[in-house]
Amino acid sequence: MVYENPDGVMIGLEIHVQLNKLNTKMFCGCSTQYHNAGPNTHVCPVCLGLPGSLPVINKRAVEYAIRIGLALNCDIVEQTQFHRKNYYYPDLPKGFQTTQYDFPIASGGKVVIEGEDGEHVVRITRAHMEEDPGRLMHIGSIEKSKGTLIDYNRSGMGLIEIVSEPDMRSPKEARRFLDKLRNIMEYLDVFDSDLEGAMKVDANVSIMGGDRTEVKNISSHKGAERALLYEIMRQKNLLRRGGNVVMETRHFDEARGVTISMRTKEEEHDYRYFPEPDLVPMRVADWAPSIYEALPELPDAKRERFVSQYDMADMHAKALTSDIRVADFYELVAAVIDPRTAAAWVADVLKGELNYRDLNITSFTVDDIVEIIKLVVEGKITEKSGVQVIRTIMDEGGSPQDIVRQNGLLRVEDDIVTQAVSEVISENKDALSDYIAGKGKSLNYLVGQVMKKTNGRADARQAREMMLEAIDRINK
Ligand code: ZN
Numbered sequence: 001m002v003y004e005n006p007d008g009v010m011i012g013l014e015i016h017v018q019l020n021k022l023n024t025k026m027f028c029g030c031s032t033q034y035h036n037a038g039p040n041t042h043v044c045p046v047c048l049g050l051p052g053s054l055p056v057i058n059k060r061a062v063e064y065a066i067r068i069g070l071a072l073n074c075d076i077v078e079q080t081q082f083h084r085k086n087y088y089y090p091d092l093p094k095g096f097q098t099t100q101y102d103f104p105i106a107s108g109g110k111v112v113i114e115g116e117d118g119e120h121v122v123r124i125t126r127a128h129m130e131e132d133p134g135r136l137m138h139i140g141s142i143e144k145s146k147g148t149l150i151d152y153n154r155s156g157m158g159l160i161e162i163v164s165e166p167d168m169r170s171p172k173e174a175r176r177f178l179d180k181l182r183n184i185m186e187y188l189d190v191f192d193s194d195l196e197g198a199m200k201v202d203a204n205v206s207i208m209g210g211d212r213t214e215v216k217n218i219s220s221h222k223g224a225e226r227a228l229l230y231e232i233m234r235q236k237n238l239l240r241r242g243g244n245v246v247m248e249t250r251h252f253d254e255a256r257g258v259t260i261s262m263r264t265k266e267e268e269h270d271y272r273y274f275p276e277p278d279l280v281p282m283r284v285a286d287w288a289p290s291i292y293e294a295l296p297e298l299p300d301a302k303r304e305r306f307v308s309q310y311d312m313a314d315m316h317a318k319a320l321t322s323d324i325r326v327a328d329f330y331e332l333v334a335a336v337i338d339p340r341t342a343a344a345w346v347a348d349v350l351k352g353e354l355n356y357r358d359l360n361i362t363s364f365t366v367d368d369i370v371e372i373i374k375l376v377v378e379g380k381i382t383e384k385s386g387v388q389v390i391r392t393i394m395d396e397g398g399s400p401q402d403i404v405r406q407n408g409l410l411r412v413e414d415d416i417v418t419q420a421v422s423e424v425i426s427e428n429k430d431a432l433s434d435y436i437a438g439k440g441k442s443l444n445y446l447v448g449q450v451m452k453k454t455n456g457r458a459d460a461r462q463a464r465e466m467m468l469e470a471i472d473r474i475n476k
């Protein structure tokens with residue numbers, strides 16, 4: 001099946017990834033660990049842009065950038081250089097952003113995503129290094145704010161800006177791309193996606209070959225999907241009424257779910273880019289081979305390995321490798337439990353219950369899931385009870401053993417089920433003859449009575465089988 005893309009949607013993304021796992025900022029020695037600190041406590045003359053201060057490049061930031069470029073299948077430039085992008089805004093006290101222009105550190109890559117019609121390639125135009133501006137905090141909404149506060153703790157943090165080609169054909173594909181990108185970055189151990197400002201997205205979108213608009217500063221993947229859905233609908237309505245889409249920058253109001261016009265789109269020459277005189281060009285081509293050698297296993301490779309090494313369904317491998325913490329968690333479980341059984345429990349049950357509660361895997365322990373799976377595999381509790389134990393741990397805490405005991409979940413012995421089956425048969429003659437006469441529904445009723453007699457601790461499938469056997473014997 002080929003995806004038709006009826007509205008001719010073309011989406012390109014620009015993603016700023018904050019290198020918040022570096023110890024220091026991009027061009028100064030200020031600590032990056034400001035997230036729980038008071039405003040303007042992690043600053044110095046360099047990141048405040050005071051006159052006469054001079055930047056020094058963070059070597060590890062360059063290594064991280066190369067690592068990212070290689071993971072995105074990009075070519076690494078021979079020699080890289082920084083430029084000044086000139087504009088004034090209160091979060092940028094220098095009056096320019098130190099960034100890269102015609103010699104980005106990486107270019108020409110690709111990322112494979114699960115598209116509308118199977119595997120879909122999104123080309124990466126470039127990935128370049130730059131610094132984060134400070135943080136403006138508007139009191140109230142950005143439109144009607146009474147005042148604005150500025151925190152320069154973020155000023156000068158290392159960023160990688162990743163620019164894609166307009167290869168995504170729906171908001172869903174855009175979201176999948178963002179998820180994949182975040183996943184790759186976490187595998188690379190270059191950033192922590194849970195921190196404020198870790199990833200910011202600007203989305204370009206056009207329909208039917210028309211002009212594109214850019215929606216700025218979207219802070220979540222779900223937000224990107226919603227902003228794009230809104231923007232596509234807005235453009236479609238405009239065209240339907242005979243209007244024209246104008247090239248402009250829009251802001252996504254997350255609370256209202258709408259995009260608002262901010263300004264007409266600036267052009268590259270408006271920024272008067274020129275080479276940064278305080279930072280010399282760097283020859284980085286020689287760094288790439290050893291960084292390439294040291295790249296960790298990436299999501300696609302891990303997914304393939306899971307399928308072959310643990311003999312699991314591709315669907316499970318995909319679910320387990322879409323977050324490195326889940327993948328690591330799974331491998332610890334698979335070391336002690338049959339890997340296929342472990343895959344089903346972690347990928348289907350555990351992940352489902354965590355997602356439902358908006359929790360991540362760090363809120364569950366390997367020991368607990370191992371203990372629960374063992375209880376099920378050994379026949380001590382039913383699968384259903386296993387799920388119940390997982391839910392109880394998430395909602396109320398406690399250990400598997402205690403929860404099983406307190407809730408009387410230990411599975412009843414076979415002879416108790418047999419006893420219940422014969423009792424139910426003698427107490428429900430009508431239902432029994434209905435079933436024998438061909439009324440299939442009556443079986444469910446009979447099995448339900450067995451479950452009731454055993455307080456739900458019988459395995460439903462087993463109870464059903466035993467009931468059928470008993471009826472067979474009567475019927476002969
Ligand atoms: Zn500083």
Ligand code: MN
Nearest residue numbers: 016099130161
């Ligand atoms: Mn940028």
